[in-house]
Structures are given as C-alpha cells and as structure tokens.
Amino acid sequence: MKIGKISRVLVPIAFVSALALSGCSASSAGTSSADAATSAGSIVLSNSFIGNAWRQTMVDDVNKSAAAAKAAGQASDLKVVNSNNDVAEQISQIQSLILDKPKVILLLAASPTALNGVIQTACDAGIKVVAFDASVTAPCAYKMAPDxxxxxxxxxxxxxxxxxxxxxxxxxxxxxxxxxxxxxxxxxxxxxxxxxxxxxxxxxxxxxxxxxxxxxxxxxxxxxxxxxxxxxxxxxxxxxxxxxxxxxxxxxxxxxxxxxxxxxxxxxxxxxxxxxxxxxxEGPAISQAAYWIGVNLANGKEFDKNLVYPTFKITDATVAEVSAKTANDAFADQTWDEASVLKQWPAK
Amino acid sequence: MTLSPAPQSPSPLADDRPEPRRGLRSVTQALRARPWTVAVAASILIVLFLLPISERNGLDLLLSNIYLASFVAIAGFGQMLVVSTGRGAIDLSIPFTITLCVYVATIVQDGGDQNIPASIGLTILVGLLVGAVNGFAVVVLRVPAMVATLAVGFIAQSIVQIVSSTGGHAGSSPAVAVAARGDVLGIPIFVIIAVVVGAVIAVLVFRTGFGLRLVGTGQNDSSALLAGLRPGAVRWTAFILSGGLAATAAILLGGYSGGASLGVGESFLISTIAAVVLGGTLMSGGSPSVAGTLAGALLLTLLVTLTNTLQVSTGTRSLIEGLVILTALGIGAQKRR
Structure with missing residues (x-):
C-alpha cells in the first residue's frame, strides 16, 4: 500500500517534470528556429509509411538535401515523422507539428481526402503544405506528383x-x-x-x-x-x-x-x-524536389499549386550505363538541387 | 490423395462414431471421413470450366497451378498443425516469417552456389526460432495465439526492415533458381518437394505418438492434460514446426523470384488460413487434413487463375475469394454437429 501511495504521488510529479522539461526544450528549439527564420524557416516532413525500399530511399534522399541546405545556411534541421500507414496517427502527428509552428510541412499523405481538415488547419496557421507523391484534395496545399x-x-x-x-x-x-x-x-x-x-x-x-x-x-x-x-x-x-x-x-x-x-x-x-x-x-528523389520547393516557399517565393513531376526515364541507349551504377535493390533515379528545381518549376 | 493414410478415421480418439446413414447425414458423414473431397471436387470443376477457354492444354494448366500452390501448401501445413492444437490457436506470423526467411536465405546465398547448405540451415533455424518464440508466448506467457503471433510477426517485420535497408543484396543462388524451373519427368521439382513435405507431415500426424497427442490436445485440452499428453509441449512443438515450414517455403520462394522483396510473404496470411479451411481441417482443432491442405492450396490458386482468366474486376475477385472461404467455414461448422 505504501509503495502504491508513493508511486501515486511520484508518477504525476515525474510526468509533470517531464512535461516541463520537454516544454523547455521545445521553447529553446522555438528560439533557435526563430533565429533560423531570418534566413530560412524550419521544415518538417510527415511521412505516412516507412515500410518499403522506396520510402526508405525517399527519406534518405530528403535528408541529403536537408544536409546540403543546412550546410549552406538555408534551413535548420529537417524533422521527419513517420506514421504506420494510419490516417488517424498521421493527423495527430500533423496536429502536434502545427504546434511547433514550422514554416513548411512536407507531406506524404496516407489518404487523399482524410487529411484535408488538418491541412486546412495548417494553412490557416500560415504554414505552407507541400503534398508530394500521394495527392491530396485540399485546395490550399501545393501538390507535386506525376500526371x-x-x-x-x-x-x-x-x-x-x-x-x-x-x-x-x-x-x-x-x-x-x-x-x-x-x-x-x-x-x-x-x-x-x-x-x-x-x-x-x-x-x-x-x-x-x-x-x-x-x-x-x-x-x-x-x-x-x-x-x-x-x-x-x-x-x-x-x-x-x-x-x-x-x-x-x-x-x-x-x-x-x-x-x-x-x-x-x-x-x-x-x-x-x-x-x-x-x-x-517516379523515383524517391521526388522528396528532394518537394524539399527545395519548401525551402523557397519558406523564403517567401511563390509557386503554382500544381507541380507536375517528371518521371525518370531510361531507354535502350542509356540502360547499360544506368544499370552499372544501380545496386540490385536500389532504384535508378535523378537527383535534385535548388537550381534544377527552380529550372523545372520557376517561381512566380 | 494418397497422402491421407487413414481417411476413414482422421481422428484416432473418435472411432466410436455412428455408422453413415442415407441423405444429407451420409454426405456430412462422408465429408467428416474425407474432408478434402470438397476442395478436390471444386478444383476439378474449375479445371473443367477453364479447359475450353484456356489456350494451353489441360496438363500445362494443372501443373502450373499446382506449382504455384506448392508454396502455399508447405506453409499451410504449418498453419494446419497449429490450428489443429485447438483453443483458437492460429499462426498469424507466417507472412512475416516468410519474408524474413527469404531475406536470410538470399543474403546468405549472396548470388552464388557455395553457401547453399549454410543458407538452408540458417534459414530453417531462423524459422524454428520464430516458431519457438510464438510457442513461448502462447504456452508459457498464455497470450492468446492471435495476439501473440501477430506481435511476433510485427517483430519479424521490423527485423526485415532493418535488414532490407542495408542494401546491396545479390539475390538467390543460381542453383536454387535453376531448381525452381526444373522438373523430373515433367513434374516441377518444387511440386515434388511439396508432396514429400506433405508425406512427412502426414506420417507425423497419422502414424506417430506426436500426431495422436496433437489430435488429442486439439479435441480436448483438459482431457489431454489429464491423460498425460502434455498439451503445452504439443502446442509449442506445432508452432516451432510451423516456423520451420514457413522457412522451407521461403527458401523455395527465394529461388522462384530470384531475390527478396518486402511484399514477398504478404499474401500468405490469408492464403495459408484459407488453404487449411478449404481443405477441411477444423478451425476448432483436433482434426487435421494433410491431403486437404494440399487440395485447399490448389483450389485457392485455381480460383485466382479463374478470376484472372475471366477478367473479373479486382474488387470482385477478393469478394469471390472471401465468399468461398466463408462457405468452406460454414461447411466445416456443419461437420462438427
């Protein structure tokens, strides 16, 4: 009984102090992103699923772009959250992302319609949403996908x-x-x-x-x-x-x-x-293109809402060269940097 | 169908059943004695239906479907053993075990032939281990099988994701890939392997003490305990064997598809259960049918071929499969009366 009583007191204390600690770290993160916001905003990625090779490469690819952007002082760290192909989980993840007030949310959506409400909430909070690969119907989101x-x-x-x-x-x-x-x-x-x-x-x-x-x-x-x-x-x-x-x-x-x-x-x-x-x-590097669009949106540039993504094509003439560079379980793909993205999708 | 050595009395503990009577009663009696007849009859019907619209000859059609069914049948034997121990036992980890084992097999083979014995040994060991963990959770920790095996499957899947993201896998060994395409006197090697595995399981179930204890445990857990049949050990063994059989199917699958992919085991969740149910094994336990599981696997494959050939829309396909499985379950429930 005594132990039970003690734990009944201790657990809430631990819980509250944990909350306070995370609050502190969140606020410190808030100030650092506010610093970064003078040059570029914070960008987050909400990914609906991580369980296959394409998605794993997609996250690796976007992290490469984020590292390049950070090294050039264009953006702060990229935060990636994955849900388990679960719409409800992704919605609640985005809701908590909104509380961090990022400038841009990159979104690989689990559903074309079910996330519309939370996307609208983000837009209303002044956050730009770039949905790539899987399309969403929310009108305020930027959509990047092949036709x-x-x-x-x-x-x-x-x-x-x-x-x-x-x-x-x-x-x-x-x-x-x-x-x-x-x-x-x-x-x-x-x-x-x-x-x-x-x-x-x-x-x-x-x-x-x-x-x-x-x-x-x-x-x-x-x-x-x-x-x-x-x-x-x-x-x-x-x-x-x-x-x-x-x-x-x-x-x-x-x-x-x-x-x-x-x-x-x-x-x-x-x-x-x-x-x-x-x-x-449509290779996993679409995440890189979406990321650079996001960086430019954060810097105040404006783009068309519908960004048609070009697939990566291989022909009889190029297959020998491309296959030599591609591991068995990897995808041959293009890579994107800021210049090539702005050339493909010029800012308005 | 020679694999069911004692079709007249599939359950050794129930020899005092009444003699078959006329009418519906005699049909259900016959079904009880030979649970695989429904699946065989349905398979024959589908083949007869397909023959005139197929552009290949009947033997080709049958052999290529039996070939595709052999993977499901081997993994299905494991599901059958687990289900037969009763008390709602089921192995939902099979699809994940298979995917994990295909990765283990092809990574050890590394695109060459020198590691084949090691790859077979290690893969089966991994399968047995997954089965042992399943059994531990169900028998010792007393977690319901449906929850325990799903959790273990989730762990296996997570390991697969870690393994698959390391990259640079060279694929299966050429020799296994050649075996996947080879045949003896026109019969594909993998079909022969499936039949041999089935024969071994049939001997195990119908001719050994373990088989008796398996059926006894499945028919009545408490009586089996009182009779000293050690139902816990029996159930645990069934899970271990199921893991081993899933690994066996995985080794063949690796050769068949020339490498591993993340979705390779996915279809085996519903197909192993369906093959067992369609084959007449009672989901409530105590009445396994080896020949039935083989026939059930074939019927499932033929169903897919049929809907493909008729170009039924994709949603309707799943609907038809679901209805067939439900019907089989219904027939199974009738048999128990």
Missing part, C-alpha cells in the same frame, strides 16, 4: 509501338484503388481504345507493385493465356520477366522498372539479343 493518366498514355504507346501495333497485352495492377494505379490504368485503356484497335487485353492481374506477387500472378495468368506480346507493369517488371522465364516462354515487350534487378536483366538481354523496351518511374 499518371498521361504517364499511362505515354507508356502504353511505347509498348504498343514496339509490339507493332497488334497482338495481346496483359495489364498488371499495382496497389488497387490508389490514384497512381487508377490514373495509369485509365491512361493505358484510353490509349489502346483510341489508337490501337488491333491490340487485345488478354489478362489483368494484381501485382501490388511487388516482384514476387507479380510473378506469381503472371504465372497464374500464363497457365491459361495464349500468346502474350506485351505486358504493362509499373515497379514490378522484373517479376513479370521471371514468370515468363519460369514458364520457359519467350519474354514479350515488358514496360520496365527502374529497379536495379530489372535494369541489369534488360542491359544483358539488350546486349545479347537486342531486347528493346523503355522504363520510367
């Missing part, structure tokens, strides 16, 4: 032309329901319908943007499909080629992925038998 419908059109055209404008094609879905998958799928279908009447869709499988999942799905489709002349895939193209190889079938035109495994395979095939395709991806 996925256009991407679908362009990539389908490449594969369709390499197929000679006729034959059978299989479409590989990514994570179903995401705006990336919906947009790309719409682009593929529209392009086929309007320009390639002689190409027939003979299968649609779910690949989840994962090589192993895609491989097993394609293997299943191949167990009933006839001749396949082309496959539209995104990210998991290596899984597609492995499924054809496992079935001892010739490998059709597969739209590529910028992952090292696929690039290495493509470079070898290209050298050995002239295998020809193209590959493009």
């Amino acid at each position: 996925w419908v256009k991407f679908g059109h362009e990539t389908m055209k490449v594969v369709a032309d390499k197929m000679g404008g006729k034959g059978n094609v299989v479409l590989v879905h990514g994570v179903v329901g995401t705006d990336v998958d919906l947009g790309m799928y719409q682009g593929w279908n529209e392009e086929l319908k309007s320009n390639y009447p002689n190409i027939k869709i003979v299968g649609e499988v779910n690949g989840n943007w994962d090589d192993a999942t895609t491989q097993s799905a394609i293997s299943g489709a191949l167990s009933t499909a006839g001749k396949v002349d082309g496959v539209m895939a995104y990210v998991s193209s290596y899984g597609v080629t492995q499924a054809f190889a496992a079935a001892n079938l010739p490998i059709p035109v597969v739209y590529g992925s910028n992952q090292g495994t696929f690039l290495k395979w493509w470079a070898e095939q290209n050298k050995a038998n002239g295998y020809s395709t193209e590959s493009a991806m």
